[in-house]
Amino acid sequence: xxxxxxxxxxxxxxxxxxxxxxxxxxxxxxxxxxxxxxxxxxxxxxxxxxxxxxxxxxxxxxxxxxxxxxxxxxxxxxxxxxxxxxxxxxxxxxxxxxxxxxxxxxxxxxxxxxxxxxxxxxxxxxxxxxxxxxxxxxxxxxxxxxxxxxxxxxxxxxxxxxxxxxxxxxxxxxxxxxxxxxxxxxxxxxxxxxxxxxxxxxxxxxxxxxxxxxxxxxxxxxxxxxxxxxxxxxxxxxxxxxxxxxxxxxxxxxxxxxxxxxxxxxxxxxxxxxxxxxxxxxxxxxxxxxxxxxxxxxxxxxxxxxxxxxxxxxxxxxxxxxxxxxxxxxxxxxxxxxxxxxxxxxxxxxxxxxxxxxxxxxxxxxxxxxxxxxxxxxxxxxxxxxxxxxxxxxxxxxxxxxxxxxxxxxxxxxxxxxxxxxxxxxxxxxxxxxxxxxxxxxxxxxxxxxxxxxxxxxxxxxxxxxxxxxxxxxxxxxxxxxxxxxxxxxxxxxxxxxxxxxxxxxxxxxxxxxxxxxxxxxxxxxxxxxxxxxxxxxxxxxxxxxxx
Amino acid sequence: xxxxxxxxxxxxxxxxxxxxxxxxxxxxxxxxxxxxxxxxxxxxxxxxxxxxxxxxxxxx
Numbered sequence: 290x291x292x293x294x295x296x297x298x299x300x301x302x303x304x305x306x307x308x309x310x311x312x313x314x315x316x317x318x319x320x321x322x323x324x325x326x327x328x329x330x331x332x333x334x335x336x337x338x339x340x341x342x343x344x345x346x347x348x349x350x351x352x353x354x355x356x357x358x359x360x361x362x363x364x365x366x367x368x369x370x371x372x373x374x375x376x377x378x379x380x381x382x383x384x385x386x387x388x389x390x391x392x393x394x395x396x397x398x399x400x401x402x403x404x405x406x407x408x409x410x411x412x413x414x415x416x417x418x419x420x421x422x423x424x425x426x427x428x429x430x431x432x433x434x435x436x437x438x439x440x441x442x443x444x445x446x447x448x449x450x451x452x453x454x455x456x457x458x459x460x461x462x463x464x465x466x467x468x469x470x471x472x473x474x475x476x477x478x479x480x481x482x483x484x485x486x487x488x489x490x491x492x493x494x495x496x497x498x499x500x501x502x503x504x505x506x507x508x509x510x511x512x513x514x515x516x517x518x519x520x521x522x523x524x525x526x527x528x529x530x531x532x533x534x535x536x537x538x539x540x541x542x543x544x545x546x547x548x549x550x551x552x553x554x555x556x557x558x559x560x561x562x563x564x565x566x567x568x569x570x571x572x573x574x575x576x577x578x579x580x581x582x583x584x585x586x587x588x589x590x591x592x593x594x595x596x597x598x599x600x601x602x603x604x605x606x607x608x609x610x611x612x613x614x615x616x617x618x619x620x621x622x623x624x625x626x627x628x629x630x631x632x633x634x635x636x637x638x639x640x641x642x643x644x645x646x647x648x649x650x651x652x653x654x655x656x657x658x659x660x661x662x663x664x665x666x667x668x669x670x671x672x673x674x675x676x677x678x679x680x681x682x683x684x685x686x687x688x689x690x691x692x693x694x695x696x697x698x699x700x701x702x703x704x705x706x707x708x709x710x711x712x713x714x715x716x717x718x719x720x721x722x723x724x725x726x727x728x729x730x731x732x733x734x735x736x737x738x739x740x741x742x743x744x745x746x747x748x749x750x751x752x753x754x755x756x757x758x759x760x761x762x763x764x765x766x767x768x769x770x771x772x773x774x775x776x777x778x779x780x781x782x783x784x785x786x787x788x789x790x791x792x793x794x795x796x797x798x799x800x801x802x803x804x805x806x807x808x809x810x811x812x813x814x815x816x817x818x819x820x821x822x823x824x825x826x827x828x829x830x831x832x833x834x835x836x837x
Numbered sequence: 838x839x840x841x842x843x844x845x846x847x848x849x850x851x852x853x854x855x856x857x858x859x860x861x862x863x864x865x866x867x868x869x870x871x872x873x874x875x876x877x878x879x880x881x882x883x884x885x886x887x888x889x890x891x892x893x894x895x896x897x
Binding site: 295298299302303306309310313314335467470471474478482486490587592593594614615616617618619620621622624 | 838840843844846847848850851854855858859862865866867868869870872874875878879881882885
């Protein structure tokens with residue numbers, strides 16, 4: 290793939306705008322709250338798009354089109370089942386407590402609701418995780434641009450990191466969020482034409498369905514048993530593992546996304562952020578998964594498209610970029626690659642802005658320097674931005690040297706994350722749950738995840754203790770590891786809570802469901818949380834039936 | 838800062854650039870496309886940018 294001058298011009302235009310937004314916002318950063326929390330003043334249409342965009346990194350685009358080619362429309366479960374219900378739940382039930390408690394971060398909510406050690410555990414694991422995941426995506430981007438355009442790995446890593454650094458350093462969270470909106474629009478504009486062109490070429494959706502096995506175009510029909518579908522997962526593992534444990538654990542407790550809602554200008558805005566975000570989120574499968582499915586159909590026609598290969602198997606991760614090379618002429622190709630770069634930046638800036646907040650408020654202010662003037666924490670937030678990006682760059686180079694360490698780290702993070710939703714659910718909906726219960730529950734949930742992974746085998750992964758159960762795929766294994774972690778955390782938290790002394794109920798106002806009436810919403814009736822959630826639910830059911 | 842203004846300008850300029858290129862090089866084709874992708878995609882982006890600018894202007 291070679292870029293023409295017009296493609297570089299598009300890339301430069303994009304860089305100019307993201308940097309310009311950071312530059313324009315630099316003067317508004319007067320306090321640490323402006324820099325790290327956007328001063329809680331961002332309009333809801335912006336926060337809801339940022340909520341979706343912060344999660345839509347380049348790895349997701351590449352991975353989802355790869356899964357589309359590998360597993361078909363079933364991949365859409367990662368959106369329709371694995372995101373929307375949880376986004377509706379966090380908006381309706383949890384946001385009143387995140388936003389209303391005046392906590393500045395998710396770990397800080399845990400401190401208010403439970404105790405210091407629960408917050409510390411969550412804050413530290415989260416901070417480490419954000420640095421590594423932005424490092425891993427930087428590594429993926431570096432490899433991609435090296436392979437596609439022949440740029441050196443170091444040059445693409447440093448260039449993209451430098452741009453994210455400049456605009457987050459200047460304009461803080463507001464700059465990250467504003468840019469995420471432009472990045473989201475650009476991602477859609479850059480990839481929707483690919484979906485349209487690829488499906489068109491394959492004879493429309495009808496033509497696509499006729500050319501590939503029926504299991505690729507049905508989301509639910511072949512979920513009866515794990516043997517029937519290419520994912521190797523049955524409906525229970527899918528619904529409980531992905532739809533409940535992993536999805537709620539991510540969308541309801543991960544500060545990276547929750548931070549976007551907490552930046553909204555009002556309680557109503559904070560609650561509607563994830564609710565309105567469900568609409569673009571539901572449509573993303575059509576631009577990221579459908580091209581992968583169409584690629585499979587095109588490979589079965591005689592038009593000159595072949596699925597990329599590596600060794601003696603298919604290299605699904607190259608599906609998206611090979612499609613771009615086949616369908617995009619110079620000009621549009623520049624837009625597509627700029628969109629890939631933009632989605633990478635929105636994912637990375639999401640990690641960086643969540644990292645600097647958790648570091649500054651939950652680690653530095655809590656354990657290192659408690660009562661400094663606010664200007665000091667603003668300074669610290671800026672230092673944390675620089676350090677976070679420097680550490681991510683380090684992680685990217687480490688990933689290049691030691692690939693296995695990164696796989697191991699991702700596995701460990703998964704285990705730490707899996708039980709989280711049990712802790713939040715019990716904390717937010719059961720006044721009797723205690724700090725000791727939450728902390729011991731989290732640790733044992735993580736332990737249960739490790740144990741399950743050690744006792745089960747899938748595709749030669751896991752089973753480092755014994756192999757009691759064999760799954761058809763690592764995806765099924767991941768789902769069951771998550772289910773074990775969540776259940777253990779849930780049960781242990783309840784048992785330990787019952788055995789330890791609870792906090793007096795009057796201390797829990799604004800933190801637990803049922804103690805205070807839910808906030809009244811003054812907006813027009815159709816814009817209130819419940820009606821918005823119902824409409825989203827109806828559209829969601831419609832998509833599931835359409836692709837049954 | 839009204840975000841509709843910078844994002845509106847971004848897509849207006851991007852749309853002009855892309856559709857302009859589509860007009861100047863109407864025969865630019867990728868191996869599997871039969872249409873002038875640059876022109877059509879550029880016009881969509883231009884329209885999107887202009888709508889954003891219009892919305893921002895109206896609410897001022």
